[in-house]
Amino acid sequence: MEVKIQAIHFDATEKLQEFIEKKVAKFGKFSEEIRKVEVSLKVVKPETSMNxxxxxxxxxxxxxxxxxxxxxxxxxxxxVCLDALVRQLSKYKEKQRDH
Structure with missing residues (x-):
């Protein structure tokens, strides 16, 4: 599984990249069908909390x-994104089983 991390208009720290790769690796165990994961990170302006x-x-x-x-x-x-994706994949797998 290929993991691509893109930080838009800032440099992601090594610690942040390692965190993402570790989290996404667990995600790969969820389904063998996953070929690629693309992660985009950006800071929303204006710089407030929740940005x-x-x-x-x-x-x-x-x-x-x-x-x-x-x-x-x-x-x-x-x-939060990974939690949402796990739910999406679970629903998808259940639909496949029902057919």
């Missing part, structure tokens, strides 16, 4: 899944 935006696109052989959240920290935004 860290993370969007995650999961490209799987069965389709594409997407989540985007704005939180106080990038770590929190990534966590």
């Amino acid at each position: 860290k935006e993370a969007s995650i696109k999961v490209l799987a052989s069965t389709g594409e899944f997407f989540a985007e959240k704005v939180c106080d920290t990038f770590e929190e935004a990534v966590d």
